[in-house]
Amino acid sequence: MTATSDKRRMSALRNRWDAMPKQVRWAGLIALVLFLYILPNKWFYEYLGFPIGSEYFAFYTTRSDFAAVLFDTAVFVLLAVGLNVVVGFAGLLDLGYFGFYAVGAYTVALLTSPESRFGTNWPWLAAVPVAILVAMVSGVILGGPTLRLRGDYLAIVTLGFAEMIRLYAARNEGILQGQRGIPAVPHPPGTGSDGKPLFGVVDSKPYYWLILTVIIVIIFAMRNLANSRVGRAWVAIREDEDAAEIMGVPTFKFKLWAFAIGAAVGGLSGALFAGKQTFINSDSFLLENSILVLAAVILGGAGNIKGAIVGGAITWYLPEWLRGIGGLIGVDFDAAEYRILVFGLVVIVMMIFRPQGLVPNRRRAAEFADRRKEVVPQETVPNE
Amino acid sequence: MNFHDLFANFPALTITGLEQGAIYALVALGYTLVYGVLRLINFAHSEVFMVGTFTALWTWEALGYDQNSPAPAFGPLILAILAGLAVAMLASAATAVTVELVAYRPLRRRNAPPLAFLITAIGASFVLSESFGIGTARAPFGMPVLIPSETVFTVFGAAVTNLQLLILGVTLIMMIGLDQFVNRSRLGRGIRAVAQDADTAALMGVNKNRVILLVFVLGGLMAGVAALLWNVRYGYTKFNVGFLIGLKAFSAAVLGGIGNLRGALLGGLLLGVVENYAAGLFGGDWKDFTGFVLLIVLLMFRPTGLLGESLGRARA
Numbered sequence: 001m002t003a004t005s006d007k008r009r010m011s012a013l014r015n016r017w018d019a020m021p022k023q024v025r026w027a028g029l030i031a032l033v034l035f036l037y038i039l040p041n042k043w044f045y046e047y048l049g050f051p052i053g054s055e056y057f058a059f060y061t062t063r064s065d066f067a068a069v070l071f072d073t074a075v076f077v078l079l080a081v082g083l084n085v086v087v088g089f090a091g092l093l094d095l096g097y098f099g100f101y102a103v104g105a106y107t108v109a110l111l112t113s114p115e116s117r118f119g120t121n122w123p124w125l126a127a128v129p130v131a132i133l134v135a136m137v138s139g140v141i142l143g144g145p146t147l148r149l150r151g152d153y154l155a156i157v158t159l160g161f162a163e164m165i166r167l168y169a170a171r172n173e174g175i176l177q178g179q180r181g182i183p184a185v186p187h188p189p190g191t192g193s194d195g196k197p198l199f200g201v202v203d204s205k206p207y208y209w210l211i212l213t214v215i216i217v218i219i220f221a222m223r224n225l226a227n228s229r230v231g232r233a234w235v236a237i238r239e240d241e242d243a244a245e246i247m248g249v250p251t252f253k254f255k256l257w258a259f260a261i262g263a264a265v266g267g268l269s270g271a272l273f274a275g276k277q278t279f280i281n282s283d284s285f286l287l288e289n290s291i292l293v294l295a296a297v298i299l300g301g302a303g304n305i306k307g308a309i310v311g312g313a314i315t316w317y318l319p320e321w322l323r324g325i326g327g328l329i330g331v332d333f334d335a336a337e338y339r340i341l342v343f344g345l346v347v348i349v350m351m352i353f354r355p356q357g358l359v360p361n362r363r364r365a366a367e368f369a370d371r372r373k374e375v376v377p378q379e380t381v382p383n384e
Numbered sequence: 385m386n387f388h389d390l391f392a393n394f395p396a397l398t399i400t401g402l403e404q405g406a407i408y409a410l411v412a413l414g415y416t417l418v419y420g421v422l423r424l425i426n427f428a429h430s431e432v433f434m435v436g437t438f439t440a441l442w443t444w445e446a447l448g449y450d451q452n453s454p455a456p457a458f459g460p461l462i463l464a465i466l467a468g469l470a471v472a473m474l475a476s477a478a479t480a481v482t483v484e485l486v487a488y489r490p491l492r493r494r495n496a497p498p499l500a501f502l503i504t505a506i507g508a509s510f511v512l513s514e515s516f517g518i519g520t521a522r523a524p525f526g527m528p529v530l531i532p533s534e535t536v537f538t539v540f541g542a543a544v545t546n547l548q549l550l551i552l553g554v555t556l557i558m559m560i561g562l563d564q565f566v567n568r569s570r571l572g573r574g575i576r577a578v579a580q581d582a583d584t585a586a587l588m589g590v591n592k593n594r595v596i597l598l599v600f601v602l603g604g605l606m607a608g609v610a611a612l613l614w615n616v617r618y619g620y621t622k623f624n625v626g627f628l629i630g631l632k633a634f635s636a637a638v639l640g641g642i643g644n645l646r647g648a649l650l651g652g653l654l655l656g657v658v659e660n661y662a663a664g665l666f667g668g669d670w671k672d673f674t675g676f677v678l679l680i681v682l683l684m685f686r687p688t689g690l691l692g693e694s695l696g697r698a699r700a
Binding site for chain 2: 087091093095142145146148149152153155156157159160161163164167168171172287288291294295298337338340341343344345346347348351352355367368371372374
């Protein structure tokens with residue numbers, strides 16, 4: 001009962017938002033974006049009247065550098081937005097999304113670092129497009145043979161891909177330099193007003209602003225993509241692949257596109273990560289992160305970009321924030337330790353009770369409701 | 385490329401490969417059975433195996449064996465092995481059934497799309513492995529050495545140990561037993577009927593949900609046997625021990641033809657052997673890659689596997 005009224009209230013809120021004049025919605029969005037940009041600044045909290053020291057009541061994470069947490073969250077949101085294309089739009093299950101992230105990060109590291117065996121010493125900015133391209137190509141190589149078959153083989157192949165990349169990186173001493181990793185990856189270019197490099201080691205804020213900007217650009221691109229011919233083809237494939245094929249949608253081609261675009265976004269976030277971290281080794285690409293990204297997309301609502309953003313923020317930011325709150329009241333509770341367990345449970349429960357996610361895509365929610373309705377007559381007939 | 389190593393150690397690599405492949409095959413049976421009936425990759429099956437390794441270890445600890453205790457005499461040894469086997473099989477089967485009842489059955493009742501099943505499966509897998517990971521502080525655990533490895537005879541200069549014979553023997557027995565069960569018994573006919581056409585089978589009076597439960601039980605039992613053999617042979621376990629085994633076992637199942645019981649055995653043994661040859665040829669770094677590359681190549685050229693995929697068509 002409460003669940004239904006809750007749902008109704010949420011959709012009422014959404015309806016009201018959608019019914020507002022366009023100018024109001026734009027103003028709201030711009031205010032939100034501005035808020036996100038000033039979020040890591042200390043003066044912002046002083047201005048709001050939070051004395052420094054109690055600011056964590058609001059958004060601060062006390063146990064770790066707030067701007068660094070925001071950066072990690074933003075990387076996560078970018079990954080969720082990318083995976084959303086594969087899982088949400090096209091309905092394909094990619095369990096090794098972090099593999100593409102690793103490909104992107106390693107490509108940048110290999111091309112730019114003076115310590116790498118390649119010795120190319122490219123600037124960071126030049127390596128980014130190459131990283132995106134390499135990730136995309138690896139997506140095509142992986143998707144080519146598997147996407148022709150049933151979708152569920154894709155799940156296991158991608159899962160294997162991500163883990164194999166990590167294992168190989170951990171053991172291969174030649175190119176990827178094993179556990180030692182690749183150090184001295186250069187930062188993004190740019191000089192601040194004080195003559196120092198804009199992107200330094202200590203301050204994470206510029207990186208956060210950079211990735212926030214990238215996310216905004218990507219979101220616009222994704223929105224247009226979702227409303228284009230390609231996006232409609234993805235929806236058709238997701239709802240009924242056979243029907244789509246019969247209606248003349250080249251399903252294999254569009255599935256491969258979804259997979260490649262998702263991989264490219266994964267590679268891009270890996271490149272951004274490498275530029276901030278300056279050091280890459282196999283420990284940065286644990287498999288459970290792939291699962292966390294998937295949990296983020298499912299939790300937020302697959303097929304909806306807003307949902308992916310909400311999910312990404314919840315899965316990464318919330319445990320850090322809770323850790324800060326726990327430290328404040330004297331409980332040394334590392335929420336990140338239980339993260340995978342909790343999100344695993346959440347995913348199981350969500351699939352049963354709210355498969356469309358917290359901020360669902362309407363069309364997808366309708367698909368789930370439809371399927372659920374289809375089974376009702378079968379169950380009621382024997383009882384009559 | 386180290387052809388010299390490969391040829392010099394060819395018999396030894398083959399025997400090690402068969403032994404490892406036997407364990408893959410036993411785990412692969414669980415994937416194949418569930419896939420044959422439900423068309424679902426049961427990701428949680430690797431964790432079913434992991435639960436088996438831990439429960440067998442705990443049984444031995446309860447019986448008073450630890451890593452330093454000397455190898456027991458024949459009588460207590462048989463008792464320890466059988467107790468470990470029974471507990472591992474029961475625990476694995478119980479885990480598999482729990483996953484089916486808690487996670488998959490509610491989805492079937494709601495007619496959820498296949499994607500929802502896969503996501504649930506991966507969620508269940510991580511819940512299981514993480515709860516063991518948190519409970520065991522993510523530490524590896526050593527096992528008591530119950531059966532010290534002894535060379536029984538040599539073939540072409542390669543030593544064959546008592547453990548290797550045990551593993552291959554037990555695997556073959558379980559395999560034949562399962563094959564006979566599915567192909568000859570009344571319950572087995574039910575499994576084949578549901579695999580062939582679930583709706584028609586239901587109309588003919590087959591209780592679909594009971595068959596599905598049975599399939600999970602059988603897969604769990606086989607994983608329990610595999611877990612015991614793993615414990616005896618490799619002597620350690622960890623919360624994520626199931627992951628690689630599961631991945632390879634699934635590759636083995638696809639290699640032999642998913643949904644095909646005999647294919648799982650063939651695929652498992654083949655994968656184990658090929659993997660060891662690759663390790664000899666390219667070096668140990670590449671060993672875990674081989675199964676994966678083999679899977680992709682196979683999906684390109686013969687997606688139905690070597691023996692073809694069919695649980696339902698096995699024998700009508």
